[in-house]
Amino acid sequence: MSMYKRMEMKRRAEARQRRRAKFDSKRISSSMEVDDSSAERKIEGESSTEESESESEAYRSSRDRCLEPVDQILSDASEEFSQLSVVKEKLEKWKKEYAASYRDAYMSLSVPAIFSPYVRLELLHWDPLRKSDDFFDMNWYLLLVWNGC
Template identity: 55%
Template sequence: MKKLHEDRASAIFERRTTNNDDEMIEVEAAIKAAMSVLDKKGNNMEAAKSAAQEAFAAVRKQKDLPVKLDEFGRDLNIEKQMQMKVRAEARQRKRSQAFNSNKLAYMELDDPKIEGESNTDESDSESQAYQSQRDLVQRAADEIFSEASEEYGQLSFVKRRMEEWKREYSSSYKDAYMSLNLPLVFSPYVRLELLRWDPLHKGLDFQEMKWYKLLFTYGLPEDGKDFVQDDGDADLELVPNLVAKVALPILHYEISHCWDMLGQQETVNAIAATKLIVQQVSHESEALADYNFLILHPQ
């Protein structure tokens, strides 16, 4: 899943770079044409009008690539010209959407989108391809425990077995240092479900996932009348330890390799995910310190 997310981020970056290059070529041609007219005709209204016309014509000319034939007489620039046209149309659609979004935001007195920010430069086809690949990965993950016996194939059964051990044989439970080993026992199940956690592209947080809801109550009796945990019980740190060992490295990787700093929604989601992690993990955690350093010193 990491590779899939990184490939998606790379595709978005490459598309933005290509779009920027296309626009810079048009801008430079327009400026050059306009300056040429102004140098010849001076600084007046008529000259300005002519300069604008020449600039517009120069932009259109940039889109008409010269014929470049290969050995079979095929024009090599036709496909390139078509790709440029598709990218230009996509940029125009995004501008229209951004304009309408800003207009609505102002009308509703919300925070308007800041000029220069971007929701995404991902094309519809790229988004669909990513969704398809992600679904394949998730379906494969769902099959990992399919052939395991029920008591090992589901997190709820494993949790119940550990709780029974703690409740009925507390001495051997402590002698086995199970409080230290529980994150290792549960992490495969947590890691599999966190494949569905996409902190940069989805608002869903892991607090809504089954593993979190199940393990948040680890060791607590359903009726509240069985054994009582004390403040010194190390199992109280089970969920924070899992977040630090499994969820935090995922977010660290996403920020380091996949975060688009110009992506408005990605940044909003990254902030939300960071707040969620900080609420769960001890501030003395080395992993959290490394993550904070990454945020403060982005590459």
């Protein structure tokens, strides 16, 4: 290696070390800052501020506006297709009474696609960060958890 390349590599390594030290000192100093309202340290990437009431209300109203059309999606469907439980019962009846036909139609592969719209519509209402609704208490989950067993 030439003398020039060695000196250039040394210069770059020193510059890297300076940048790393500067970054580390900033990170350490920001993590040591103490909030006036509490004695907890700030953690980089986390915010200790709460949402204001107006922000929460704006979120709720925009979410409600977005979910209004969702409730209307299956409103014009016939009664036999308007609810997941009814569709599931029909498929179970078919499987029980006409097992060969059910198998020949590859229904075990089609059932997830049939149930998917109902599951997705219910999941649109799920808000795990705002409400304490448990995923395992959702209607679609309770209906389908033991499906096919």
